[in-house]
Amino acid sequence: MLMDEVDVISQEQHPLETTTTTIINDNYDDLIVRLPDPITIRGSGHVTVFALNNKFDDEYPQQLTARVARDEYSETIKRVNTILRKNVPINFKWLLCGCICCCCTIGLSMCPVFCLNKRSKHAVNKILEWENQRLYHILGLHWKLDKQKCQNNAVQEYVLMIEFRPKSTLIRPD
Structure with a gap:
């Protein structure tokens, strides 16, 4: 070659x-x-456990105006928020129990919190993957859960990223 x-x-x-x-x-x-640069959707809830917030902002970004219908966008955010609203408060309760028992268990009481948080992130990623396959990849978009630093300090949080992908051209061969 x-x-x-x-x-x-x-x-x-x-x-x-x-x-x-x-x-x-x-x-x-x-x-x-x-x-264009990716769109970042930050958490807007009042409970955050290990950088995962219990709700994402459902305001429609202006960059998506000609790409996605408002209804599709709001349904995706609604699905993600439903999972987070159900899982994050449970994670918070386990975190409080783990902190109370931490001295007696030499830190092992925090293991359930880590596992539940990982399961919550996995559930959100699974929903986003399904939505990408169903609709967003066809429209040239890709949703993902990403960890970023907050703007004012060094604390990190999980945000939803909507990345733009080039649409495949049909006139050129593979």
Whole structure:
């Protein structure tokens, strides 16, 4: 195989904070895809256990105006919030019990809290994966649960990220 026939993919940061992906191929013209920055949806609930909040903000982002219907967006947020509303308060109760018993159990009473929190994150990721397969990948979007630093301090929290994906072109062969 000659090196001239191999595709080269490079990413550059555009000054307007959009990601630019350039795909160079000898057989086709240069193709430049500009993707907007991901949308971040922060937690807005009043209970947070190990960086996982019990509710996400359900306000419709303006960046999704021409891409997703408001009803679809609100249904996805509603599904995620239902899981979190059910699981996070239980995690909080186990956290309080674990803290009370921590001295007697040498920290082992915190294990159920870690397992329940991991299960909650897994349930949210499973819902987001189902939603991505059902609708959002077709629309060129990808939802994921991501851990980020808060803006004002070094504390981390889980946020919902909506990433833009390039739509596949139907005119070019595989």
